[in-house]
Amino acid sequence: MFVWKDLLLFWRDRKGLVLLLLMPFLMILILGFAMKGLMEGSPEALRMKAALVVEDDEASGIERFRTELRRRSLPEAAESALAASAEQASPYTLLKRMMENEEVGKFVEFVPMDAETAHTALESGEVKAVLTVPPEFTYKALVGMLLGEDGGAALRLTAGESPVHVDVLQGMLNGFVRSLNFRTALGEYGRPDAEPALAAGGVESMTDAKPMNSFLYFTLAMSVMFVLFVAGTTAAKAFAELRGRVFDRVLLADRHPLRFLGGKAGAAFCVAWLQLTLLFVLSHLAFGLFPGRPFSFWLGLSAINAVLSIGVGGFAALLTALNFRFRSSTASSMFSSIAVTVMALAGGSFTPASLLPDWVMQIGVWTPNGLAISLYTLWIQGFAAVDMAPSLLKLAAFAVLTLTAGIYLFPARRRVA
Amino acid sequence: MLETTELVKRFKGTYAVQGVSLYLDKGESVGLLGPNGAGKSTTISMISSLIKPTSGDVLLYGNSVVKNPAAIRKVLGVVPQEIALYEELTAYENLKFFGRIYKLKGKELELRIQEVLDMVGLRERQKELVRTYSGGMKRRINIAAALLHEPEIVIMDEPTVGIDPQSRNHILDTVRLLNREKGTTVLYTSHYMEEVEQLCSRMYIMDHGKVIASGSKQELKRILTGEDILHLQLDGPGAGMAGELRMLDAVLQVEETENGLKLIVAKQSRILSQVVQIAERHQVEILRVHVHTPSLEDVFLHLTGRTLRD
């Protein structure tokens, strides 16, 4: 009943609704368009040439891997399965496929060269970077990928100045290498003594390794920022109930004050979840963010929404408790004005976290919005739940912490006088 | 059934209430009068267990309310001085919420909502936002919200301040109905002596955190039986002569009125000639003199030296 009443109040508060829904959507629209060129790389601005130096021999690498398989005297079936995978998923072929990918092609044009020419080209600035596929790349990658042993795929990137270009390329390659090493998991079942050894870097599916579209980025960034306002607004409304003496009626009805607090957390949770979900759906409809994603993808999104919303509920409870304790709405208004901005900055709501100084990122990974952004990113890029677990746990811990603090600080039973 | 014993409340060094003892018998309607800041609201908050007394206790059927607030909360309805409603909800939604926190639900809740709306005469307009109501209508819903759970005792804290006569009459009727027909015990706080005179059989007069007089209307008026009230209608300002009048032994109180002065004087004091002399000295002409027997307002003035709505 407390939640019902609070939701009704939210619904009636048209100005507040505008702040919670329309504003972020407009920001997504404006920033999305403004940054479109920059983030999607108006291909001209970001396009670069890179030299490709191949020191590896794919065929002999695969052959050597085969020999290695035989040497290990694995069960017949496993051996042939692994050999077949090596053919199909030959790392060098995968790399080539990535380089030919349309999205990647927008950024980089790879020009095959030998080591020496590449070096001169780099010096003269003709190419911005040199990507070297080192000797034994195929073999080592296959061992790492299919047998789950150390080593794994490694590429070498030599770059000139021009950091932005190189960052983009670096990021792409890192993603690729990581996704290669991830394929270890696919090899697992073929190994008799399978042990869950995921190579560092986690799991990433290659098809999704394309750069984030500016609308998608700002949808995430603005949603996680504006959802924080729900906590501030909820606490401010709660304080109005104290000042307007409506809260007295709750006490007079002999309701435990914690039920009131719980109502605040619950209402904030509902509003936050609805806000996030609506923003995602709206942005999706407007900008086609998630074309052709299955229902399960949306379920996952809304689950992350829910976890983040619990965090918002926790914040709402904590701020309500502080407002009540100090009999002033300072806590909630400071939160809405200062804390949200700081968290939004640190959490990468204004600029992608990767462009922020290190120490800010360090803080950012502990903000609920920063955590949420990384969760969404992981989910959108198709990472598995295991990889999301740390952020999920942190976010949950956050919610528990704020809720507990709120309960602890909430003045119990009587009006504080 | 309800009794307070030497209630004291101190707020950071200042005493809002200093030793208030009062009682309510079942079915009684009792008035609590006093000027601004007398400590009425603070006393009510202590009775209704919203704030903890610095010392003293509130007893409900002999049991301490301070120790066990739940007992009184069940049987008590409080109409706060402020309009404690959600402005952005309709009257109906407000009542529904307040009914539910009193654990009413379903048909019973619906029934009670419509009943209290009838009592305050706002059944037709229940679907409108409280924000759009007039001050008087808000006050009426403010009362209705306290009656949902059919409390045995209702405490009203200045339920008629700043409203139109129609709403005011409605509220007074509501209180009468509650008290006389439903047998509800009422503690009625007001600045308006007429209201208390009409509604209550007994009253307490508070000032500066203390009860300075109590009893029935007649008992209180008897305080002034040794006195007369003199209305002087003057042709000019009376402020000048007021000071001199106060010096007279027989004059107990002097108050400026719209067109002159009001004096409370000892009976048979024969001071009229002195008053005339003083007026002459101040070059003020006395147009008319009126002597009358005291009202409760006069009692109040006598006791506190102020009018109720100073």
Ligand SMILES: Nc1ncnc2c1ncn2[C@@H]1O[C@H](COP(=O)(O)OP(=O)(O)OP(=O)(O)O)[C@@H](O)[C@H]1O
């Ligand atoms: N929470 C508080 N903190 C400090 N002082 C307070 C507090 N509540 C009341 N007071 C003081 O206590 C005194 C009594 O206040 P109270 O509200 O009880 O008076 P009242 O008789 O209800 O007046 P009114 O007719 O204006 O409603 C006042 O001087 C007021 O300033």
Ligand SMILES: [Mg+2]
């Ligand atoms: Mg008061």
